[in-house]
Amino acid sequence: MKIVNDQPESAAVCEPQEPTEGNLFVSAYPPFSCWKPEFVPGIDQALRTVSANQQDVPLGLYVHIPFCLQRCEFCYYRSFADPAADTIDSYLNALINEIRIYGELPRIAGRPLAFAYFGGGTPSILSAGQLQRLFQGIQSTFPSTDIQEVTFECSPKTATRERLEKLRQVGVTRISMGIQQLNDDVLRQSGRVHLVEDVKRAYAEIRRCDFDVVNVDLMVGLVGETEESFQNSLDEVIAMTPDSITFYQLEIPANTPLFRALHNNEVAAPVGWDVKRVRLADAFTTLETNGYTLRSAYAAVRDPARHRFLYQELQYRGADLVGTGLASFSYAAGTHYQNVGSLREYHERLAANRLPYNRGYVLSPADQAVREFVLQLKLGKVEASYFTDKFGISIGEQFAAPLQRFSEAGWLAVDESIVTLTRQGLLRVDRMLPEFYLPQHQDVSYW
Template identity: 40%
Template sequence: MSDTETKKHETTAGNYFVSNYPPFSFWSPDRAPEALAALERPPAPGTDLGVYLHIPFCRKRCHFCYFKVLTDVNAEQVARYVDSAIAELTAYVAKPFLGGRKPSFVYFGGGTPSYLSAKQFTDLTDRMKALLPWDAAEEIAFECEPGTVTEQKLQAIRATGVTRLSLGVENFDDHILEINGRAHKSKEIVRAYEWARAIGFPQINIDLIAGMVEETEENWLRCVARTLELSPDSVTIYQMEVPYNTGIYKQMKAEGKLVAPVADWETKRRWVKYAFSELERAGYTLGSAYTAVKDPKKTKFHYRDRLWAGADLIGLGVASFSHVGGTHFQNEHDFATYLAKVAAGSLPIYRAYTTDAEERLIREFVLQLKLGHLSAAYFQQKFGTDIRVRFAAPLHYLVQEGFASFEGDTLRLTRDALLQVDSLLHRFFLPQHQHARYA
C-alpha cells in the first residue's frame, strides 16, 4: 500500500528521500571502469561544473544518520584525509572532462565540515583554489554543526569565500537533540546563529527535521516559532526517515520491530504543512518540497538547482558521489580503503552507473518535480521529449488525484503533493527500478 493510498502510514525502515536516479542499488563495482572512461571525454558544451567535498568527521554519530562519518579522530588523521582529498582533486584537474571549466558551485558536506579547525579549513581551501580557482563560483556552501564553531572560526570560514552557511539545527529542544544523538544543545544554536548573522554571511539556512524520536506536537510548534524568531534566509525541513544503516534501524532489528519509533508519515506531513504555512504568513516563499526562502530574488541554492538540471559534479572524499557526462560514480566507502587507493595513486572509485538518454530524462524530471513546478518546454528542448506523452499515465494519476495541474507550459504540484513528493516519484521510474531497493 503506497503513502498516497493510506490514511496513516507508519514509518518503517528504508530510504524515503529520492536524491538521484537510477537507484543507488543499481550502481556496481564492475562498472567502475565506466567512470574512468567518462573522465577522459570532454564535457558537453554549456555543462556546469560543481565540486563537493565530504568531511566525514563528527563529534557524535546521530542515531538517524546514514552518511559515512567517523568520530574520535585525531589531528594526524584529519591531515591525512585532507591530503588525500587534495590528491584526488589534483588527479581530476588533469582529466579531459574538466575542459578548462571552473566550478560554478562548491559544497562542503558531511559529516561535519565545521569539525575542522579554522586553520585546517583555510589551508584546505587555499590548496583547492590553487588547483581549481573559485573566482567563477556563484555559491560556496558549507554545512555547520552549531556546537563546533566559535566566532573566530566562523570569521575564518567566511573569509575563505563561503556564501551559504547551513546550520544543522534539527530541533531546539535539548532532550530531543540528546535522545536522537545530536552533539549540540539549544544554547549553542542561538550563539552560532547570532555570530554568523553578525559576521555577515550572505545566506544562512536552518535545517529542521520533523518527526524525530520522542518529538511531540507541542515541541514542533515551539521549533517553528523559534525559527521564525531567528528569521533565517532559508529554512529546510526534512521528514524523518530510517534508512537501513542508521542506529535507529539497528535497534529496531535487535528488538524485532518493524515500525520505527518516530512519528508516522501523516503526522510528519501535517507538521511540515503547518511549518510552511507559518513561514508563508511571515513572508517566506516555498522554493521546493523542503525549503522556504525569505527572498527568492536573493536566496538561491545553486548546488541543488544545477545538479537537478544535469550539472557535472566532482565528489571528493570517502563515499562521495560524482556525476560526469551521464556517468554516476561513488568513491570507496571504507575509510582505510579510500586512503590506500589514493596513496597508491589511483582514483578511489568504488562503483558506477552510466545512464542512457531515457534515464537522464527521468532523472531530471523526477528531481525537478521536487521543486513543485517544471517546464515542459525545457524537456522538449533538451531531450526532444513531450513529457505529457512520455509520462501520460503517471501524470494522469497526479491530475486525477488533485496533486498536479498544467498551467500552460508549466506542470505544477499542489501543496499536498509536495508534502509526499518522494513517494510519488517512483511512478515515473522505469519498471525495473520501481520496486527495487533504493540504496
C-alpha cells in the same frame, strides 16, 4: 498535454505503502542499487574524453568531510565520531590529492567552478588551519574566482568565531547549520551533541560574519517530539529570521542506531508519515504567514531572488558535479558514480594516485531525461519546454500514466506547459518519484 483534475484531494486514490523504515529521499537516478563496478571502465572513458559542449555545462564540487563530534541516533550519512587530529590531517591530504587528480582530467581541466558544497559529517569540525589548507588545495586546482555559491555545513557546537571568520575569508557564501529542533529533551534523545543554548550562540556568531545566505536544517518526526515541541521550535527559529529553512522528515534506514534501538524496543516509536506530513504542512503555512516562500518540497526562503540554492538548481538541470571524499557520489559526463565507503580503501587508492570510485552507472539519454524530470519535480514545478528542447521528449506523453494518477489524487496539476505539485504533492514528493522511473528501474531497492 491536458490532464483535468476534477476530484478533491484524496490520498486514498493511490497512496502507496508507507513503511516506517528505509530511505525515501531521492538524490540520484537511477537508484544506487543499479550502480555497478562493471560500469567503471565506461566512466573512466567518459572522464577522459573532452566533449564539444562541456564548457557550457556548469561544474560543481562536492567535498565530503566524514567526521563528527558524536554520532546522532538517526543519522545515515558516512561519518566517524570524535576523530583524532592526525586522522583528519591525513584525510585532508588524500582529499586534496583527489581534487588535484580531477583537475587534470580532460572532462574537468580548465573549467571554472560554478558552485561548491562542503557536507558531511560535520565539515566545521576542521580547524581554521585545516580549512585554510583545504581551500588552498581547491584553489590551486580551480583558480577561477567566478564561483557563484559556496555552501558549508556546520553544526552548532563547532560553529566558533575563529572557524566562521576563516570560512568568510576563504569565500564561503552560504552557511547551513543543522539545528534539527529547539528542545533540549528531543535533542538529547536524538543523540545530538548540542543543546538549545549552543544554537543561539552559534547563530549569533554566524550572523556576525555576514554570510550571503544562512540556512538552518530542521527535522520533523524526531523521537520525543510532540506537536507542541515542534511548533515551539519552529516559532523560535522564525524569530531568529534565517534566510532559508530546510525540513527533513525523519527517515529510519537500517544503518542507523535508531533503527537498531527500535528493533530492540529500547525507544518509543516516533510518529508516522501521516503525522509528519501534517506537522510539515502546518509549518509551511506558518512560514508563509511570516513572509517566507516555498522554494522546493523541503525549503522555505525569505527572498526567492536572493536566497537561491545553486547546488540544487544546477544539479537538477544536468550540471556536472564532482563528488570528492569518502562515499561521495558524482554526476559527470552523463555518468553517475560513487567513491568507496572504506577509509582504508580511500587512502590506498589515492596513495596510488587513482580516483577512488568503485561503482557507477552510464546513463542513456532516456535515463538522463528521467533523472532531470524527477529531480526538478522536487522543486515543485517542471517546465515541459525544457524537456522538449533538451531531450526532444514530451513529458505529457512519456509520463502520462503517473501524471494522470497523481493528478487524480490531487498531488499535482498538469497543463500544456508545466507540471506543478500541489501542497499535498510537495509533502510526499519522494514517495511519488519512483513511479516516473523507467520500467527497468522500478521496484529496485534504494541502496
